[in-house]
Amino acid sequence: MTDTGGFVRGAYDILDAARENLVTVLVSFLLGLVSTVLFLRLYLFDKIQEQTLARAAAQGYDVETSFVNPFEVILLQAKIGVIAGVLVVVPVAVYLARGSLKRRGVWFPSSSRPRVAGFLIGVAGLFAVGVAYAYVVMIPYIMRFVAAIAVRAGVRPFFRISSFIDFVLVYSVIFGVAAQLPLLMVFTVRSGVVSYSFYRDKWRHFVLVAAVISALVTSPDPMTQVVVLGPLVAVYFLGLGAVRVFASENLDEETAIAVDETAEADQDQGGRPSNATAEGAKAATRSAAEAGVDAVMDRGAIDVAGAVFKDMRSHSKKLGGVFLVVASVSFYWLIYHGVDAIRRQTVSQMPPELASQVETVQLEIFEFVFLVVKYSALAGAVATVPFVVYYSRETLISENVIGGDGSPLYYVSRAAVVVSLFLAGAAYAYYGTIPVLVSVLSNSIVESGMEATFTVGEFIDFVFIVTVLVGVMAEMPAAMYFLISSKLVRYETLKSKWKHFTVVVFVVGALVTSPDPFTMIVVATPLSGFYLVSLVVTRVLCHGTIKKVRDERSQLGLAGESN
Structure with a gap:
């Protein structure tokens, strides 16, 4: 299994390659930014509204979009363009740093390239399926539901363009990620890149990161953030279950290694009191001291x-x-x-x-x-x-x-x-x-x-x-x-x-x-x-x-x- 330090050094190599080829990286970023902004202005914004609001319009609900800030549309296009530019830069930087990554052993060997290529194609395909499902099925249904309950209450659906586009794009990406995350987890465990225990122990970190991302990319109301966060967390735990089913032999190896390491630690420790015991004694001492303080305080x-x-x-x-x-x-x-x-x-x-x-x-x-x-x-x-x-x-x-x-x-x-x-x-x-x-x-x-x-x-x-x-x-x-x-x-x-x-x-x-x-x-x-x-x-x-x-x-x- 490749150590974590190798990946950290590989990340530094990617940054060094991006710095040495700064012109290439900047051109790639600008191409992604400008092409995305033009595509949004000329085609995508109108198409998104037409597609996602079609089901609500068919039911007779008059749903419109608005902007409450003079720079709202421009800033929205710029934000999406910057994200697209970064996504274009990442594979370019990795390709430029391929030589250094090979020397550090964090590049895929030649024998596994067909398998890796097949995996990447599968991931991209599943991502596209998830995005298509969200864009064609789920989001129009959600918009119809939201419009129906609002109109019934005498409220006019007049969504901010930034919130509307953010919701459509973010929810589409969420479904795309949800469709292929279990496959990614199974692949990384089976190939030895990441252990199952790592995924299992770091679920809190994943929830925290997902919550931060949902807060950054959505509107500030909690309901929207929960709608984004929920599918991510659910699919993460689904991936843990998939790993246990499709990568069970790797789990057996991890268990055997953990047992051996525990036995060696016990032999090295001998009859000395363990750190846990010492910490327990210290905690007991602290508890006694705190109890003395509480006896004095009015509780x-x-x-x-x-x-x-x-x-x-x-x-x-x-x-x-x-x-x-x-x-x-x-x-x-x-x-x-x-x-x-x-x-x-x-x-x-x-x-x-x-x-x-x-x-x-x-x-x-x-x-x-x-x-x-x-x-x-x-x-x-x-x-x-x-x-x-x-x-x-x-x-x-x-x-x-x-x-x-x-x-x-x-x-x-x-x-x-x-x-x-x-x-x-x-x-x-x-x-x-x-x-x-x-x-x-x-x-x-x-x-x-x-x-x-x-x-x-x-x-x-x-x-x-x-x-x-x-x-x-x-x-x-x-x-x-x-x-x-x-x-x-x-x-x-x-x-x-x-x-x-x-x-x-x-x-x-x-x-x-x-x-x-x-x-x-x-x-x-x-x-x-x-x-x-x-x-x-x-x-x-x-x-x-x-x-x-x-x-x-x-x-x-x-x-x-x-x-």
Whole structure:
């Protein structure tokens, strides 16, 4: 088997050959770049749109492409041209360095050239088959599916040209690679170039590299990256299975070599303690030291979280069932009714002539699908919260996280009031505030001579954020009042946790909103400020209860503790 150092030195030889023949390499790169750009401008862009959107057009879906940046098309063509130029340069550089590679023993011997040529032809053929399958079958089907669900929700498919072309080309390459990667893995193992253990042990590195590539070559939405990453990872593990089937004799040789090396290492080591034993002793010492530190530190929050997690794990099937049912129902409702109903309600208070000029569009291929998945998962997570509290109630009471006086009916009635206030605030925002805001913004846009066109992701995010924001602000004073008056939580605890609340709000705002710092600040700042206002209101309304709790704790010698 050729050692790894030989390949590294061979790579340096290829770079040296490229440097010595710089003119040839540059000419090859420019030929690949210029020819690709001209081919894209004169033929390929139009052909790709015609072929991939034909099935959607046949079903009556009006799918168009657009550009939102003046240099978007030029930069897209340049990017594809650079990639093509690099692909042309690589075989040229390898050919120029063939002499050095032969001397280092990393070139194929003459006797194996026919077999290598056949293998390369097979790889190229399988790659072409994968690309053709993706281009002719899969991508048109995906585009029809994406267009159908968008049009059904009243969203106009208006894909960015860069995202559209990137998706078509990248997905075609993914299918091409997926078609021939198992063959490549079997060939390299059977020829002794790479061992099976190398492929098996480096799967994490492959996943990481594939994730980086998918992030670099696709649009920034996670759904597109998952669509690219998924086939690569799946075909890698399929290749591992193919190696075990078609190169089993090589696996037997590797196992025998590993056994011999282990026996020799044991003989050399003799009766001395192994490195693993020594490391284990050191780890035990470190653990003892850390345990001493933990004994000093207050680990109450960690203990409570661990106990709650244990309760959740013991009821994981029930919680998972609730999550899946709610998420599935939410997904179906949003796809077929929800988004369209939200859009209609938002423009319901506009004059007809203004409402006809307001539309929502989908710029990214999977923007609408990812939006629905995001809010379906959020609905499922919110639905599980009451069940988590119910199943963990004994733990929370025993750990003094919740307490207080009153019957279960007392707490249920207070919770119902808080939820009712939240729903009232959310309804006021959804039916009153949001239509007015959208109407004012749209009218300002139209009067400026522009089209009031909103991306579906930003539009639904705006509706959701304002609705939840007003709902939380409506119930926050009442929630604090009931928590303190019922002696479930001390006023000092709520006061000391406002920084934690602010951090949580910013994190949640970053997760549920667009990746825009300004939007995140607009969401988080009002909630954080209103938290302080609610504290002031609660301090006035619950003055007697707060004083009584302080006196009781002072008599028990707990005045300085926060729990």
